[in-house]
Amino acid sequence: MTEKRIPKTLVEDNKFCPGCGHGIINRVLAEVLEEMELVDMAIGSVAVGCACLMIDTFGTDWVQAAHGRAAAVACGIKRVRPENFVFTYQGDGDSLAIGFSETMYAAVRNENITAFIVNNGIFGMTGGQMAPTSLPGQRTTTSPAGKDPSLAGQPLNIINQMRQLPIAYLARGSVGSFKEIIKLKKYIKAAVTNQIEGKGYGLVEILSPCPTNWKMTMRGALDHMGDNVKNFFPTGEFIKEGVHTDA
Amino acid sequence: MTKKKKKRIVTQSNNRCKGCRFCEISCPAEAISVSSEVNAKGYNYMEIDHKKCTTCGVCYTVCPDYVFEIIEVA
Numbered sequence: 001m002t003e004k005r006i007p008k009t010l011v012e013d014n015k016f017c018p019g020c021g022h023g024i025i026n027r028v029l030a031e032v033l034e035e036m037e038l039v040d041m042a043i044g045s046v047a048v049g050c051a052c053l054m055i056d057t058f059g060t061d062w063v064q065a066a067h068g069r070a071a072a073v074a075c076g077i078k079r080v081r082p083e084n085f086v087f088t089y090q091g092d093g094d095s096l097a098i099g100f101s102e103t104m105y106a107a108v109r110n111e112n113i114t115a116f117i118v119n120n121g122i123f124g125m126t127g128g129q130m131a132p133t134s135l136p137g138q139r140t141t142t143s144p145a146g147k148d149p150s151l152a153g154q155p156l157n158i159i160n161q162m163r164q165l166p167i168a169y170l171a172r173g174s175v176g177s178f179k180e181i182i183k184l185k186k187y188i189k190a191a192v193t194n195q196i197e198g199k200g201y202g203l204v205e206i207l208s209p210c211p212t213n214w215k216m217t218m219r220g221a222l223d224h225m226g227d228n229v230k231n232f233f234p235t236g237e238f239i240k241e242g243v244h245t246d247a
Numbered sequence: 248m249t250k251k252k253k254k255r256i257v258t259q260s261n262n263r264c265k266g267c268r269f270c271e272i273s274c275p276a277e278a279i280s281v282s283s284e285v286n287a288k289g290y291n292y293m294e295i296d297h298k299k300c301t302t303c304g305v306c307y308t309v310c311p312d313y314v315f316e317i318i319e320v321a
Contacts, residue, residue, distance in 0.1 A: 010313060013263050018266055178308055218268045
């Protein structure tokens with residue numbers, strides 16, 4: 001049993017809403033970078049959305065790309081600075097709606113970068129509009145009667161889209177409970193290790209609550225994740241070191 | 248000669264708390280409850296009952312706002 005201290009990489013208090021999963025993911029990522037001694041050589045690429053609030057509070061170097069284009073910018077950085085650890089940190093609206101093309105093509109080319117996608121099933125920063133990852137029947141400001149899949153499509157599952165690609169690492173974690181946060185740290189560490197060892201593209205999708213825009217209490221949001229979100233987005237490791245798993 | 252086990256305690260930064268209650272929901276010892284006091288940000292922060300607390304560290308892991316730390320004291 002050891003001490004548990006807040007990582008020094010978190011240089012300021014975060015600016016997220018109460019109960020937002022971003023704060024937990026920021027801390028886990030900071031812990032991994034500190035344990036692997038990568039803080040000084042890490043370059044993050046963010047675009048637009050709640051995720052980019054962390055550039056003021058997370059003590060690594062950052063580049064802010066145009067909306068959705070974080071993966072394209074990260075690919076460029078990695079090609080000119082291959083010795084650095086380069087990662088993207090985006091929400092689901094940013095990476096899977098506006099920037100879906102950039103996210104996919106970075107994986108198609110098996111670029112040696114690591115992508116973290118925070119999936120809360122909604123556009124958070126702009127006030128809770130429907131996202132490609134919103135669940136059928138989910139009420140948002142642009143689907144007040146609930147998302148109709150016959151009009152808006154089924155939730156976009158990025159893991160299924162990337163599963164057949166020759167990438168190094170693919171996993172989906174969650175911050176919905178203590179045990180899942182412990183597993184998430186393992187996934188993030190594995191994805192980071194793949195890049196350091198030059199094995200190629202790694203992606204970790206992270207299911208996160210957004211109590212503010214889901215208009216739920218924290219307990220309600222966590223129950224919703226366990227009862228509904230995980231049915232559409234099962235968690236686990238899907239590709240490890242370039243090898244497909246049965247998860 | 249036996250090695251003396253260090254004592255662990257939980258410290259908290261109440262002004263960071265946004266009162267989301269993830270720690271209260273997750274605490275296996277049910278040692279955390281919401282305070283009637285309000286912090287500098289205007290949220291009812293969380294209180295730990297140190298008699299019930301086992302310093303397991305679950306609150307540190309689930310807190311999105313870096314409120315708790317587990318430290319060892321001599």
